[in-house]
Amino acid sequence: MRTQVIRRGLVAAAVVTTAVGVCVGPLSASPGATSGGNAASSDKATQAGVDSTSALVQLKGDPLSTNARTKPAQGKKIDFSSSAVKSERAALSALRNDFKAWLRTNAPKAQIVNEYDLALNAVAVRLNGTPLDTLRGAPQVTRAEYERTYTIADSNDPDLSLVHAVQAWRSSQVGGDANAGKGVKIGIIDTGVDQTHPCFSDAGFPATTQLGDKRFTNNKVIVAKVFNMKGGQQGYTPEAVQEHGTHVAGTVACNLDTPAVVNGVDVPYDVSGVAPAAQVGNYNVFPADVQNVRNEDLVDAMEEAYVDGMDVINMSIGGNASGAQDLGTVAVDNLDRANMVVAVAAGNSGPGHYTVESAGSAERALTAGASTVGHFVGAAITVGATTYRAATGDFPVVSSPLTAALGVVTGTTNGLGLACDTLPAGSLTGKIAVVSRGSCSFATKIRKAQDAGAVAAVVVNNVAGDPIAMGGDAAVQPAPTIPAYMVDRGSAAGLVAANGQSATIDATLAYFRTGNDNIMAGFSSQGPTDTSARRVKPDVVAPGVNVLSSIPTHLCGGSPDCWTFLQGTSMATPHLAGMAGVVRGAHPTWTAEQVRSAIVNTAAEGVLTRYTDGTTVERDVNVTGAGLANLLAAVGARIAVGPVSTSFGTIPGGSGQTRTATVVLTSLTGAAQTVSLSVDSVQGAGVTFTAPSSVTIPATGSTTITVTATSDKGAAAGDHSADLRFAVGGVEIAHSVLYAYVG
Template identity: 30%
Template sequence: MKKSSMIAISLLASACLAAVADDAFEVNWVQPESPAPAPDPDAGPVDETPQRWFVELSNAPLGDNGSTAALQTEKQTFRAAARNAGLRYIENYAFDNLFNGFSVTVSRAQLGTLARMPGVKAIYPVETIAPPEPLPGGGAPELYTALAMTGADVAQNSLGLDGRGVRVAVMDTGIDIDHPAFGGGGVNGATAFPSARVATGYDFVGDAFNADATSPSYNPVPTPDARPDDCAGHGTHVAGIIGADGALKGVAPKVTFGAYRVFGCEGSTTADIMLAAMERALSDRMQVLNMSIGAAYQWPEYPTAKAASRLVNKGVVVVASAGNSGATGMYSLGAPSVGDKVISVASFDNTAVRLPAFSVSPDDRKVGFSAATSAPPPPSSGTAVLARTGTTASTADACSALPANSLAGKAALIRRGTCSFYIKAANAQAAGAAAVVLYNNAAGFITPTVAGTPSINIPVVAISMDDGALLDGRIAAGPTQLTWGPFQASVPNPTGGLISSFSSWGLSPDLQLKPEIGAPGGSIYSTIPLELGGYGSMSGTSMASPHVAGAVALLLQAAPRTAAGAVRTILENSAQPKLWSGNPGLGFLEPVQRQGSGMLRIDNAVLSTTRIEPANLSLGESQAGPQTRTLVLDNRGRRAVTYTLSSVNGLTTGPSTYTPSFFSNGASVAFSRSTITVPPSTALGVAVTVTPPPTLASTAGGLYGGFVVATPDDGSPVLRVPFAGYIGDYQARQVLVPTAFGFPWLAKLSGANYVNQPSGATYTMTGNDVPFFLIHFEHQSQKVRMTVRDADSGKSWHRALQTEWMGRNSTPTGFFAFTWDGTTVAGNKTYTVPNGRYTVELEVLKALGDAENPAHWETWTSPVITVNR
């Protein structure tokens, strides 16, 4: 965000665009089998204002051919001006290569002062970023199901590719250098660093670092170290997917690693530390950078996103996870993946899941489970009779009190639904149960929580719907026993090959098609540090991104001269779209704004000799009408190939940000010719005209998308180009949507709490006794400015704040707190307003809006602010 005092945005988009009634056209609304998780609109207000900020200065960084001398002079000028202005801040990092500026810590009351400092081009929040937690479970080391999903097994076994000679950077929690999968000597090996496999890197933070202010172990002070070893697990898991070589083999098992540690042993990191690591990876001459971390709801202008695109310009292929914010709705992608030249990766669920298991009689069948949180862990041995809590499946939900001692010493089989997991477990416990086995009432796996008062003191585990039905049938047929033990089960995943529920939604706020591609990320078994067990399962787009990074290494091994900017095109062209996760049986494709081009297929990417550019079509707002673009088919093979052109739609999504709705109404696509023969070493163009779906009342403000399909006549891989666009007028989308708490507020800060001042208030302008403006952003905005006016005469006292590239709030009840310190600026001159009565006018320019068009701005005027110093 430019010159800002805030962070993000959230919520619905207005459907009252220039739309026609639904009954004018057929509206094909489709329902998912199970509703997706969504934020609670009735939750309490959430303050999402940061305390740490990027400060961007005016000159170009070295990555854009800036001057070292000019950058140094500019930084010294800022520091001197800050001292003269009385700005109290902590300088955390100074950047020159991929970003020109600083990261600083400053009080909320001085944000306005920071934003108005001479030479400041923009300020952006330094987001706090947490890695996903590992799923429970372990087992024999295998990654083969995920590798088979992407064609990496074919690339290794049939094409002879292993990533040898390619340098891949992993920015994460570090890598366990002692792990045999990376050439280490084992737990007692004390492998030297650098090693043959982990050849370079740096620890930017140290073991104790934790940027999560809500954590008991909060410690935001980094203690850098030369050895980027891993004590948290996430980075080793990511590195294993990319290139483990041992009992488990990754996508590219012979790559050379650079390890850039940005997390401590637990907790979060910050975006400025990420940026410092990106600059180090550039200086270390890495060819590929994987970042399985990011800051959600951002613009491509966010510092880590801009820095990542500059890395691509310097020849580094940058791969980043799209984010795990799928439950927060549309436009939830994270930076750096939202960067213009970054490969943004969505997550698909693995086709199989390796879980801890118990066995059941009479055939000792192994049933995989997930242990519930807030309950004792399952025992390592022992046997119990398995019992139902009702006579039929419909009465076996245990939502009502059960007869005393009816489950004494038994393991209770209980179906999900009707009431909370805690109530079910508490009722079973009160009836004497020794354990509870919950089974799902829909496809997929669950990891329930049974937190409550009084606490649950018996083990609780969860199994799949199919396994629950099997056990229910066995109990009905006769006595059935459950045996605990050190068992494992490789369980077919009912959602395998479908988009993961946590995977973030696009598009980017500038309506660019994001994410670009997907890979397995749900339930991936890989390496973890030896002291944590050596191998384990995790889920997240964090696990999808390294599949693509490893695939890039295979591609660069096969074609070493491939330009960094061309890699994304090759991967997108060869990907395979997948069915809608909401109800795959209907045959619809997952929305493009969530899966991008589809599932990675590295074997097809290597084998294909034709590229289609551009790799995707971002079509903007449908109010502009049909869009005609030229696709260029570049045949780099030795034979002519004839391609037949066609198209297929993905599902359309409705206008709501937090609770997406789905429609089969899609675009129509026409071609200037239906077939095209491309001679060898020749590039030919074809015109493609995409007519958006009609702007209906139910879909206005939604997103549509699909795929152009080029089918060759020689049996070579099918090529695709995804397209996507916005339905209606993007600038009709409301940003300052009223919430249940009545934001925007003029507020006072009382301790740690804000107090609304709807009738106005008096401020001494000392310390934190300054006006706070609590604003809820339902969508990303292009510019935010605040102007001070005399409350009685209307005279303008100039600008209090101007910022650009605002993100959105993450929840329907989230807000950002802007401040005013009693000064304003016009040009390069700063004014201190005298004591008196004032109002502050907040103006928000909508995404992609025209600053000269009043209809593209939203405004709010504050209650009267009395300045009484």
């Protein structure tokens, strides 16, 4: 039987209806929403340290922190539930509304993009050509000044900041931004790479022998080949027709500091791939509009990439795992043994255990789970005194402000219906429909709303974190033509309560940086693998929600400003592939296994939170693997651990058995190291994990230790895990997951 593998990209509809969580919602509705930094400057460098296109405007009246009625007693914090605070917030909100009304009359081009009442009683304003002195003349204003800009070492790209990429580039191991991935070749097995995009300009790259169809290569994209059984008779080429592969490649290796514009919004940082100095290979297994690739074509592409000298390959793909290793996973394992790192998506079949897909289920794959990046491009939707931030996606947006009554489709998902079935005729005539994410595609929901008479649609997220850029669905015909946006889950209650009230969708789009980072994606596939080995997967997590990257320029009418936000474990995987490229470039003598270990066994723990609420730390190793990847730690790794995690398989319930496994340790420093070992972070009652207390790893070669899992006869059924920690001089240098299943 032929195995079909599908690309793992945009997630259309997460079917999650669990408890309400805490996330950024209306700008004026919660303490978190009024803190600074949620909307970044739209100007990169108009002046040194100053953004003259934006202003902070301080209004009359003291903020909550200094107001005599609301400031806290010494050593305490503001009580946001007190009647005095609620009353003062309402008064400050009314003052801001007065200023908004003044702006509409006296400075109609100016746009309020953020509001504050805690540290400042103020608003942030996009001037859009309005003189600063005009705002200073408003009766409500105390002070107005251009916004200042601030930077830290790795702040120029949120994705890179979360995985400490820029700090890694500037480490002694890498030697600077220009060296990040230099001399390394990374193969993209996907839908093609558009070499005409500015991300892949070959300016400054060395003249390189180019392979395949040279119409689609340059000295940055050095290979362009197509793999499809019917490729010859169909006339397929390696050209990047679909968006997925170019987006993935941009995350891997977009050239350093490439300016980006999304839907006309100038993104306030310049985009870089994780390994910007790397060269890439285009191995197109989804040519033209092909949606599936067979194992034979996939393995062909993998082998060709190896022969072509790729050091790393990225496979943001997934297919059903069958309960045993298929040949695709065997190929992955063997190529790793042959010293090529293979980064693979875990899949988008979560939540739930045993959802990890092939080939991410391969033992030696560098398998990626997905977490959030807290930013998006969108518009403001105002209902009374409350403003919601709404993400744009593949659907139309308003060209001028649209005002209409809200038409809430009621149901059981935070009070909202899913709108997957036909709605009563005329039930939304002239209204802005409000529906929940889940069960069916976004295009289906929006089309159902349009057919019921809606003039626009707002989809409310059903998982914690920011709204996402909604993707289209070619299967929905006729395609929806009304404007559509997504807001976060925290907006549900306010929108349901405002049913029938007038709402205005602003036509001006803006970039929002929210800080809703490191929340596990509900769609991210989970382990253990559905095999007797029950391996922990994913191995490690990287940003995979609201990831900004390049797409083919033909999708933007040939404009080089061709970018979009996508989500999926497809978007997390290239972060790992890029990391592998940087690590391999910094340490060319390390084996593929050692590179994988450096990335997995130095990951940050305790920073990933649950998709259900966005605040509770996720401790399940089959959700997070070793944690959030940290490139700075990876390039400085001191030992390699093999395998990167240890599974003891299934221990029969009530058996009281002891299982053993071996772990191979190698020094990466060129010197012998005496390492202390400990076991902690035990999850699940009744299984004890043990390891030697110390071991000396030789300067060359390796040493092997034995670890054990002992099950009590009364051990609880299900998952059991712990962390095996390695330290030198009391400082942890690596950690590895130990896992057993009792049943």
